[in-house]
Amino acid sequence: MIRFHKEGYKIIVITFIITIAGILLAEKFIDINWLTKAIQILCIALLIIVLQFFRNPKRITKINDNTVIAPVDGKVVVIEEVEEPEYFKDKRLQVSIFMSPINVHVTRYAMSGTIKYSKYHPGKYLVAWHPKASTENERTTVVINNSTFGDILYRQIAGALAKRIVNYATESETVIQGTDAGFIKFGSRVDLYLPLGTKLNVKLGDKVKGGTQVIANK
Structure with a gap:
């Protein structure tokens, strides 16, 4: 399971809202099919970039003072x-x-x-x-x-x-x-x-x- 750092929670939520809004608005108001798809892909790409940036993979440290x-x-x-x-x-x-x-x-x-x-x-x-x-x-x-x-x-x-x-x-x-x-x-x-x-x-x-x-x- 992918974990995300707490410092990214707010930005992730905002980006998710923008992504959904962008996809829906492009579908409703843009009549050019290729342009609609391009905007939707860009919105999804933005969300993926933000998610990967704030990922917080679990690391197991072997504690050693030396x-x-x-x-x-x-x-x-x-x-x-x-x-x-x-x-x-x-x-x-x-x-x-x-x-x-x-x-x-x-x-x-x-x-x-x-x-x-x-x-x-x-x-x-x-x-x-x-x-x-x-x-x-x-x-x-x-x-x-x-x-x-x-x-x-x-x-x-x-x-x-x-x-x-x-x-x-x-x-x-x-x-x-x-x-x-x-x-x-x-x-x-x-x-x-x-x-x-x-x-x-x-x-x-x-x-x-x-x-x-x-x-x-x-």
């Missing part, structure tokens, strides 16, 4: 040592995962631990793979303290089409690896900042699966 799992579905577009200026203010290993509009957009906790920091930043809507997206786009920054890795930072970043980031992390909360951490609507990216020397199980260009795939080990 692993970091992919927080989202997508493609690994950055692996590099960088200066993290907001929280750590020192060098970290950055792993960035880009989500296209056809990816599942649920954000999941990459590890279990306690939320030490959670902050929303308004900003621009540069394309998600832009080098300055991490510091200039609308984004949320969350730090989880884990017994094995210490502090790990992840950042949800809005893209050119993403107009709303949903973040469920609250400071001092204890979270469980693989559970729902938020949602980013319509194309985006998530950056992970890991301790230098962390052993990665992914490389540039790899496609990862959120909630199940191990991307790093201690």
Whole structure:
């Protein structure tokens, strides 16, 4: 059975109503048969796109404090040592995962631990793979303290089409690896900042699966 994320319920209902209305109105008021069918097909296609975007497949996470799992579905577009200026203010290993509009957009906790920091930043809507997206786009920054890795930072970043980031992390909360951490609507990216020397199980260009795939080990 297909599940949908709660952040999409309102949009799904509205889109369903628009789809039904469009189909019925085209049937009643347009006399050109091919045009009627074209409009009806477009309405159905819109509904299918919205449904697939907000799908929330069940993922079974093997909880392990010695692993970091992919927080989202997508493609690994950055692996590099960088200066993290907001929280750590020192060098970290950055792993960035880009989500296209056809990816599942649920954000999941990459590890279990306690939320030490959670902050929303308004900003621009540069394309998600832009080098300055991490510091200039609308984004949320969350730090989880884990017994094995210490502090790990992840950042949800809005893209050119993403107009709303949903973040469920609250400071001092204890979270469980693989559970729902938020949602980013319509194309985006998530950056992970890991301790230098962390052993990665992914490389540039790899496609990862959120909630199940191990991307790093201690």
